[in-house]
Amino acid sequence: MKKQTHTVLKNVFGYENFRPLQEEIINRTIDGKDSFVLMPTGGGKSICFQIPALVFDGITIVVSPLISLMKDQVQALKSNGIKADFFNSSISPQEENEVINRAIKGDLQLLYLSPEKLISVRNTWLKQLNIKLVAIDEAHCVSMWGHDFRPEYTQLKVFRNSLPQVPFMALTATADKSARKDIEEQLGLTNSKLFISSFDRKNLSIEVRGQVQKKKKLQEIVNFIERRKNESGIIYCLSRKNTEEVTSYLKAEGHSVAFYHAGMNHEEREKTQTDFINDDTKIIVATIAFGMGIDKSNVRFVIHYNLPKNLEGYYQEIGRAGRDGLPSETLLYYNMRDFVLYSQFADGGANSVMQKEKLNRMLQFAEAKSCRRKILLSYFGEHLTDNCGNCDVCENPPKDFEGTILTQKALSGIARMGQTDGITMLINVLRGSNNADIHTKQYFNLKTYGIGKDVSFFDWRDYVIQMANQGLIEIMYAESSALKITPIGWEVLKGDKTIRLTVPTSPSDKKKQQKVAKITTGNDTNKDLFTELKKIRYAISKEEKVPAYIIFNDKSLKLMASQLPVTENEFLAISGVGMNKMEKYGEEFMQVIRKFKSVSKPRKTPTTDKTFILYKEGLSATEIAEKRSLSITTIFSHLSQLYSEGKEVELEKYVTKEIVDKVRIAFNKLDRKVELKPIYEKLNEEVSYGEIRLSVTLILKNE
Structure with missing residues (x-):
């Protein structure tokens, strides 16, 4: 089973290794046990239930309150060749029937539902499904102590009790100790294990600026954006009026920007969000209503125009930047007026004492003169021994x-x-x-x-x-x-x-800007290629009507720009490239890279030649894979390519005649298309990708 999860990770999602805790959570889930997963935004929560969903012979139900995020996640899953769909208030009755029929027929591996829809259908067609796992995303919504309480979530315990043998997984990015206990009780988790991964998002720089007058603040934001041309960002404001004022100011300065708040109708909000996700609008100025459903990986900065209400909300909002792991910036402005206003709001609300306490902690963070990451992480129960070196206090220590x-x-x-x-x-x-x-x-x-x-x-x-x-x-x-x-x-x-x-500190933006530039740009030539790859990605995304980052995220494109893959196996070695994406998009991206390589300096030794040298030395395929730190599938691809090029490679010793005959039958039935995934599925996933690659090469060469 362990081998199977690693195969799925590489072949489907395109990653060589699990992140911390992911594998342990997945194995526990496959063993049928409940888990409580507390991971930061962008920390890899989804993989924890998506891989078991692909290993199980049945359907996984994912409960999420975020309609736009469901759509995003389902599109991302489909782009990796996974059978997934969603069921919420945004689809028509006809679409509902199609989803229900696919689920009942066993044609879905993952089904996303809003809590309202789950509660309304749990005693009807949902009872007919072979449910193997239930994942409750954004689980903090179940707790009154959480910062985003949703009453309908409290009814999920009844659903949990109706499936006593099915493992449940609660997932959230933010929950303090009182909320954690409440979540476990409200969902009725049994003997669940709590997994808390590090909340330290090292790629996010943190800067706080206090008591800046409105006019100066707007000008500073304009200057900040000017230096980050064509990059995506979110600016959070306290009020609807603020969002519209800031938007018109930035628009007048020539920036691609739109506002988003609860006062807009559904269609306007939907369009604004879609334009941002698809990179048609670069910057969104929004109230905190925006972003919960955003899975966009290339947000490069988050600015808070006002003081957030609590550290949980602040952490979740800055976490929307840099989800692809690349350096990103966060900037928080605050003044005492924000604090007074929130205090007055809290006076008349529920949990007034707790809200005020959390607001005080937020203010203490904003006014701190010591490493901000230390303060932020200690709030979530994690302790850094050294200062982070990537916040304004560390960059410019106060005297x-x-x-x-x-x-x-x-x-x-x-x-x-x-x-x-x-x-x-x-x-x-x-x-x-x-x-x-x-x-x-x-x-x-x-x-x-x-x-x-x-x-x-x-x-x-x-x-x-x-x-x-x-x-x-x-x-x-x-x-x-x-x-x-x-x-x-x-x-x-x-x-x-x-x-x-x-001594009051002055902003260290210039220093930070140089530091970020040093980390992110690389050499100018590769920057040009990165820009070209982004253009192809954008064109494909328009054609397929999906967000650009679902095709490939910025991190994968940067790796392509630096490693210059021009063969299938080189392309598969890029992090984030699975079999499905390589077959769908690989050739188009590699053509641009080949063209780029022909006018730039060629690389010394092609990767296949390195494999051939080791093969000639008498090493087995497994030994070559270990020596080169590559997967066996990649080595088989190298050997296949070398064989096709006429090199002396004996492929027959790696694959039996029986397997070649099986592959030949499937290959012929599929109109002899050289696509590995359909053959893999046709053979009930019983023959590995590496063996299919070798077999197809032998079939084509020996005709």
Whole structure:
């Protein structure tokens, strides 16, 4: 069984190795046991249930709340030659009947359903299916402690109880300890094992910018996008109004951008999302309603225009960048106004205390002066020993200084103003501002008026927030954000305690930009080929009406551009290229690579020649595979090619006459098309791809 899962991983999905935990989860599922999978966005959750679905002789039910994601995942599965479909409110009654008939006939390996549809059909045609596995995706929706609670998910326990012998798998990217326990109980998982993979997405750089005025923020975002021409990104905003304002500003600057929010009708939202997925729109400006159903692998940046409500939501949203593993950037803007607004929302809502606690943690993260990845990962129970080196704090470590006198000036101002005003008024008094409110309240008569005029407004704001973080003052949100001095603050004001402050940091974008450029571009020639390969991918995606990344993701294209595969086996060795994709698209991509190679410097020794040298030395096919760290299927492909080229290779010793005869019958029945997958299926998957390749070569050569 273990060998079979590895074969499926390589031949169907095009990957040589499993990621951490995937194989253990798959083996446990094949053994019929329940699992709870906690993996970050882009961490490879889907493979955990998709491979067992292909190994089992029956159907796997996948429950997902995200209609657009279902469509995406089913398209991706079909592009790998897998029998999959979805059943949700987006399809017509006629399409529903077609899906039901295919499922009942056993013509589907995976069926995706929304929880609402599952509940409505579980006592009808669903009972006729040979269900071998149930996967509950986005499982945090079942918990009231989760950040995206969906009441219909709570009815899934009844479905679980109706299939006591079938393994269930709960999967989510975000769930804290209280939510995890709740999910297990709500779904009725039995003796399930919790698998938590690392939440460290090393390819994502993290930057946070606080207290940036609106006009400056918009200009910074424009500059950021200018330096990343033609790259896909998402900008998250707090309100619908913000999304429309930011969109029109970016459009006026000539960018390919659209907004997305709950105030649009279904058709408008659907079109906006489809255009983004298909690379027709490069940037989406959205409320957090956007992105849950996005499986797009080449999002290169995520910007938060406002402070998110909690770290779970923030982590999930930044996780939509760089799902292909290539370097990607995240940028978070925040100000105290966002925080106050969210606090007010939380006051009237359910779980108010918990929401406020999570909001406070979010603010602490935003205002931190230490490695941000450490803070983020520790929230999910994972601990980094070293600083990450890929966040703004690590890139530009803050310098501290003796800040007691500066702090005393601010504390004195708060005390003399009667502890009734907020940050802005305090700073205006310290800087000697001449506005109407100061005159109305007679604050220009205070001894502290103007004593901090040599410090900028931005720096003062930073220092006051540091004072709050160090526990010297409290921001009383229920009292119009008035500043109150704490007992420690009074000690500092009286001179009984000293304080150190950090110098406000300026953005390190230029430095980071150089770093990212160094990682991602490679040489210019290969960059040109990468651009050409993207053009073919886009053309095929339009023809097939599927998102471009479903054909091949950016990572696979970059590997093609650097490794220059021009034979079938070289192409199959590219990560993300399975048999089905090689047969469908390989020749078209290889033609461009061959043309490119003919005008660029040829490579030294072709890979088949390296195999031939080892073959002539007397090594067996297995020994050659081990020595070259290639699969046996690839070595058989090399030997077949060498044989076809007239080289002295004895293929007959690797495949029996009986197998060649079986392949000949299937080959003839399939109109003698040199396509391995149909022959493999025709022979009930009993003959390996390598043996089919050898047999077809012998059949064609010896006629």
